Amino acid sequence: MTASEKLNRREVVKSLLSNRGETLVVSGLGQPAYDAFAAGDDPRNFYLWGAMGGAASMGLGLAVAQPERRVVVLTGDGELLMGLGSLAAVGAEKAGNLAIVVLDNERYGETGQQKTHTGRGTDLAAVAMAVGFRTALTVADEADLPEAIRIAREGEGPVMVVIKVSEAPAGMALPPKDGAYLKMRFREAVLGDRTPG
């Protein structure tokens, strides 16, 4: 398969987040954050610019706090590999409203396209199943994408959807990076009258 035939991450995320309703999004640092922002800024997106390895845990805390809303963690293979152990807590807690979507380009895109372990044998969906996720799957073809997106949006969690995407750089689309601002607007949007802090 050539790079041009592989899924385009921006298109994938745009489909995933279209008509998102009340969905809450935590995006891991680097391209996944840019992807989420490029799909349309929303106060219910929390863009990480650091805290590598923490996106899944952050999604879990949010999912436990907001059990009535869908929480989607949108992250990369490199970010998730750094916090692989955190999947054990996600699996154990069985948060039904939590989905982790991995945009897997098998590369550390921000640091010079070095290969990650997913390009060398690590199967993240298999890891997710082994630690107790209810559903986990890997897709690489356009034809499988609609069903994968449906599972990410509606499947009983915890869900992991690994989407193999092109390693071609998608370019910059920089979301706000003032963490306190991102926190405040998220809490206002989600908690309404409850005092933002």
Next chain:
Amino acid sequence: MQPWQDDIYDALTEAGVRQIAFVPDAGHKRLIERCLEDPKMRAISLTTEEEGIALLGGAWLGGDKGALLMQSSGVGNCINMLSLTKTCQFPLVMLVTMRGEWGEFNTWQVPMGRTTQEHLELCGVACYRCDEPEPVADTVRTAMRFAYYTNSAVAILLGQRLIGAKIFEEGEAAR
């Protein structure tokens, strides 16, 4: 007088803390058990401490207060993740049982235990300390108020003198 661990539990309950992130620890054993039994709380066990920093950030985004229970050795694991807390001005409450100080037997606990407070302060975490049971209740309440009123990170260091040094077999200690 009730055990100091129950004073902490009462303070957490009064403050409406809902998510308790913890790494198994002998000093926190009783507190962890009480939190696990409490249907109003969600006690979440971690595989490493920094997961708790991120988890409680997410909890706060969703409107839940939290607390993170760990041992002093775990503070070292948290350092980069504390940049999330600082950058986003998340309130954070850490309850840290100390090793490597009063009556320590295990050499390997000393490097982190002796520098725990300095590490935390360098990361912008305000430290409170208890070496006796009497001030525990008031210290925890005060530290939590500070964290939640000022969007700050706090750590309550529970000294090894308070907890009691871990006892090893005599033959073990001689080696």
